[in-house]
Amino acid sequence: MQKNHLDEVVAIETRSFPTPWTKSSFESHLEHPEFAYYLVALDNEKVIGYAGLFFGGDQGQITNISISQTYHRQGIGSRLLRSIIEFSIAKGIVHLSLEVRTDNKSAQNLYSKFGFKIVGTRKGYYQETGEDAYVMCLFDLQGEDDQ
Numbered sequence: 001m002q003k004n005h006l007d008e009v010v011a012i013e014t015r016s017f018p019t020p021w022t023k024s025s026f027e028s029h030l031e032h033p034e035f036a037y038y039l040v041a042l043d044n045e046k047v048i049g050y051a052g053l054f055f056g057g058d059q060g061q062i063t064n065i066s067i068s069q070t071y072h073r074q075g076i077g078s079r080l081l082r083s084i085i086e087f088s089i090a091k092g093i094v095h096l097s098l099e100v101r102t103d104n105k106s107a108q109n110l111y112s113k114f115g116f117k118i119v120g121t122r123k124g125y126y127q128e129t130g131e132d133a134y135v136m137c138l139f140d141l142q143g144e145d146d147q
């Protein structure tokens with residue numbers, strides 16, 4: 001993701017979430033590649049999806065992932081998530097976590113396909129709507145538990 005992608009990213013973000021990230025939220029992460037990794041999916045030059053990771057030490061948090069509605073269910077979310085996981089492994093990250101609305105079964109299914117497990121619930125996590133979040137984690141990316 002580069003700054004020139006941000007208007008299209010924010011347009012998708014705004015259509016996807018009731019309390020979308022602003023352009024400056026994305027900008028502030030892009031300015032810190034030492035702890036933030038953001039990707040876009042492009043169809044020719046058009047942004048059709050994006051995903052982001054915030055990381056430090058051996059932990060990473062997936063901050064957002066969204067695909068433009070007309071491109072849903074074409075494997076694009078999977079490709080972005082796979083790239084985030086591959087980057088995380090290369091960076092030495094051991095555990096990934098994320099929050100997802102408890103009623104967002106599409107996203108939960110996507111994360112489950114990649115091995116994420118529900119480890120807890122945050123009641124009223126989304127303050128503006130009062131919705132609950134599941135915390136989902138992917139453990140042991142470095143395969144250390146197998147040794």
Ligand SMILES: CC(C)(COP(=O)(O)OP(=O)(O)OC[C@H]1O[C@@H](n2cnc3c(N)ncnc32)[C@H](O)[C@@H]1OP(=O)(O)O)[C@@H](O)C(=O)NCCC(=O)NCCS
Nearest residue numbers: 016065066067072073074075076077078100106107109110
């Ligand atoms: C969740 C989201 C990113 C999935 O992206 P996508 O590109 O459509 O996902 P994929 O095509 O790679 O699908 C991967 C898996 O996700 C699950 N999935 C995706 N859409 C689904 C749906 N409508 N219903 C049920 N499961 C779904 C399935 O397990 C699917 O695997 P399958 O096709 O083999 O059954 C997309 O629906 C989206 O952008 N939603 C709005 C934003 C959002 O909710 N982001 C997550 C915030 S935590």
